[in-house]
Amino acid sequence: ETGVTQTPRHLVMGMTNKKSLKCEQHLGHNAMYWYKQSAKKPLELMFVYSLEERVENNSVPSRFSPECPNSSHLFLHLHTLQPEDSALYLCASSPQDGRGYNSPLHFGNGTRLTVT
Amino acid sequence: GDSVTQMEGPVTLSEEACLTINCTYTATGYPSLFWYVQYPGEGLQLLLKATKADDKGSNKGFEATYRKETTSFHLEKGSVQVSDSAVYFCALSDNAGGTSYGKLTFGQGTILTVHP
Numbered sequence: 001e002t003g004v005t006q007t008p009r010h011l012v013m014g015m016t017n018k019k020s021l022k023c024e025q026h027l028g029h030n031a032m033y034w035y036k037q038s039a040k041k042p043l044e045l046m047f048v049y050s051l052e053e054r055v056e057n058n059s060v061p062s063r064f065s066p067e068c069p070n071s072s073h074l075f076l077h078l079h080t081l082q083p084e085d086s087a088l089y090l091c092a093s094s095p096q097d098g099r100g101y102n103s104p105l106h107f108g109n110g111t112r113l114t115v116t
Numbered sequence: 117g118d119s120v121t122q123m124e125g126p127v128t129l130s131e132e133a134c135l136t137i138n139c140t141y142t143a144t145g146y147p148s149l150f151w152y153v154q155y156p157g158e159g160l161q162l163l164l165k166a167t168k169a170d171d172k173g174s175n176k177g178f179e180a181t182y183r184k185e186t187t188s189f190h191l192e193k194g195s196v197q198v199s200d201s202a203v204y205f206c207a208l209s210d211n212a213g214g215t216s217y218g219k220l221t222f223g224q225g226t227i228l229t230v231h232p
Contacts, residue, residue, distance in 0.1 A: 004159070006159075040224070041224065042120070042221075042222045042223060042224045042225070043160075043205070043220075043222040045219065045220070045221075048219065056219070090159055090160070092159075092160075104150060104162040104165060105160075105162075105220060106162075107152075107159035107160040107161070108159050109157070109158050109159045110158075110159050
């Protein structure tokens with residue numbers, strides 16, 4: 001299997017639940033990202049991991065907790081979410097090199113999250 | 117900060133019509149520019165990119181030229197097909213921070229529907 005794989009594809013959770021989103025990449029990349037895609041809004045960068053260290057956290061509420069145990073796996077742990085957190089959550093990866101800003105991101109198909 | 121502005125959608129065309137989706141940007145450094153496409157139920161896929169002024173990116177009949185003087189990167193195709201129906205995102209990656217990973221700023225996306 002190649003590319004970026006996200007599971008589950010769909011998730012419905014109540015506001016008091018705890019769940020986790022999983023992302024796995026088989027591209028040999030060293031940078032991984034979480035993006036949030038909401039209707040009629042630009043994609044929002046949430047977190048960036050580079051060489052398994054978190055290098056960006058774009059003012060994301062603490063009810064979202066990322067984890068990157070190794071360069072191939074990325075998790076997003078969710079707890080006490082709000083209905084406005086319902087969105088498509090996209091994972092991406094990219095190479096890590098001196099000109100990484102030129103490298104395109106490779107995206108998974110996303111997890112459609114609905115908070116009830 | 118960096119920003120990307122795309123033309124408002126949705127765009128509806130007949131098959132074989134010409135397509136232009138406008139994209140303008142603001143950036144502090146010398147960005148690389150990208151067009152991504154998102155088909156229904158899928159994540160984003162890189163369509164084309166350009167890394168310096170006057171570069172032309174092209175793929176699958178789509179083209180876009182990096183215009184530094186007008187800070188634009190308009191997407192064009194001479195003859196669209198039904199299979200081109202998707203959401204198109206313009207994005208930039210700014211190297212001003214000297215990052216070694218690709219941090220993308222996206223436009224809000226333009227929905228394209230092509231009818232037979």
